[in-house]
């Protein structure tokens with residue numbers, strides 16, 4: 001099984017080789033994010049090392065002050081004591097200055113990395129083909145942009161410096177202890193054995209629990225997003241109670257796993273404190289005997305006790321951030337998977353120039369399957385002369401939208417070629433392709449912003465006059481004028497809300513302004529009232545004039561204005577002819593037409 005891209009993202013049973021592959025991919029991504037910050041990273045690392053060294057010097061200076069400074073003071077020599085005091089102060093000042101420096105630097109690095117990553121994820125997912133978006137749910141993509149990026153942010157903001165600083169602090173403290181008193185160093189060495197066992201125990205248990213906690217929190221997000229995006233269906237079908245139960249169950253799972261995590265800390269933290277305190281007590285007692293024997297100076301004993309105690313200090317925080325580290329690395333694995341995805345409809349390396357398309361469409365030996373095991377469109381040929389209006393009809397699931405998506409190059413055919421004016425669509429520059437072929441989908445999606453902005457999407461450099469012209473051409477001008485702020489009305493704000501038919505008219509105006517050679521229209525099935533339908537129908541007539549048009553037709557009136565009707569069944573074009581010819585015949589379209597006519601009476 002492959003783990004390339006987002007494949008296997010939900011699996012928990014990776015083989016060793018797969019885990020290695022995923023880790024390598026995360027490391028590569030991390031490397032590419034860190035590289036631009038190299039200089040700042042080195043400076044931060046240096047600041048952390050110097051700070052830890054300065055802090056580790058503290059107990060040794062105290063030992064010097066006690067063992068050398070105080071006896072000298074008794075002899076009226078206050079230099080060693082003053083030296084110790086000043087040196088201690090200096091380490092404090094240097095430490096404070098450097099801590100402030102590296103906190104600021106690491107925050108800056110963290111922010112820069114995060115902005116870089118956020119932008120990359122956004123731009124990349126936007127570039128990925130429809131095929132990716134049809135299978136990768138919005139809940140998952142939102143998780144990548146929100147909770148995953150947050151996990152990385154948390155680690156970058158405080159976790160990473162805390163981990164590195166904690167580790168450096170421990171290394172320096174242990175080093176200083178061994179130098180100042182090797183025997184106490186041995187005590188610490190012995191303490192490392194139970195410490196290692198406890199930490200390993202915590203690591204194994206927490207790893208599994210942290211993973212479950214992340215899965216539970218991701219499920220919560222997905223459930224939330226699906227419920228909110230499908231709110232109409234939720235309320236229409238009264239699924240609130242069921243959702244409440246399901247969401248309640250997920251919340252309970254999340255609470256349960258977090259309670260277990262806390263249970264681990266309830267063992268680990270006191271365990272740490274116990275081992276630490278035992279080590280301190282052992283150092284004190286053993287050292288005490290040696291002081292009595294005259295084998296150890298009292299200041300050195302104090303320093304050894306301080307070092308032993310300090311060695312354990314950062315461990316609790318580090319354990320806390322172990323979770324953060326794991327969340328961040330799992331987030332990085334998933335994000336690197338998304339970034340590894342390639343558009344299934346790639347841009348051509350050497351695009352063919354097509355300055356002004358005429359609109360002659362060809363399907364040559366085209367075959368198409370979404371998945372390998374099920375052919376949706378068996379091999380077929382089809383030619384649409386420039387300027388023709390073609391109505392695609394057929395039962396649901398017949399393959400009409402699929403054919404339209406091939407023409408818009410949302411997908412490439414599994415075999416054969418789709419051409420525009422004889423040029424393979426795969427050879428066209430995306431800009432030329434999008435200018436020449438426009439697909440107006442059923443939802444007629446409107447983005448936040450004014451009506452004018454939404455129409456201008458068809459031609460970003462359009463003047464206001466052109467926008468109004470387009471709206472007038474498709475019959476949208478009147479109702480737009482009637483909106484609270486006319487063309488400036490925000491379509492997603494209360495008061496600016498438009499009806500389904502008006503929404504369609506806006507998207508017609510958008511397409512009219514784009515003025516493509518080929519227009520594909522996935523007609524809305526929603527039943528418009530008669531005046532709205534007439535309005536849309538008039539708009540449609542203008543929109544279709546002088547271009548090749550393929551309309552997935554659900555309305556009889558639309559079929560009537562077509563030059564040609566294609567009837568599809570199970571992925572095949574079973575009838576092809578002028579509407580009047582087909583109506584007069586005895587085929588499927590004649591039967592469909594009769595049924596439609598009857599339904600209107």
Ligand SMILES: Nc1ncnc2c1ncn2[C@@H]1O[C@H](COP(=O)(O)OP(=O)(O)OP(=O)(O)O)[C@@H](O)[C@H]1O
Nearest residue numbers: 134370371376394395396397398399400401402403
């Ligand atoms: N993204 C996809 N992945 C896999 N199969 C798909 C996908 N989209 C559609 N199909 C399948 O392809 C077949 C044709 O679907 P298509 O949407 O083209 O039908 P249609 O004629 O447009 O139907 P409708 O009138 O209901 O919109 C259906 O059997 C559907 O299950």
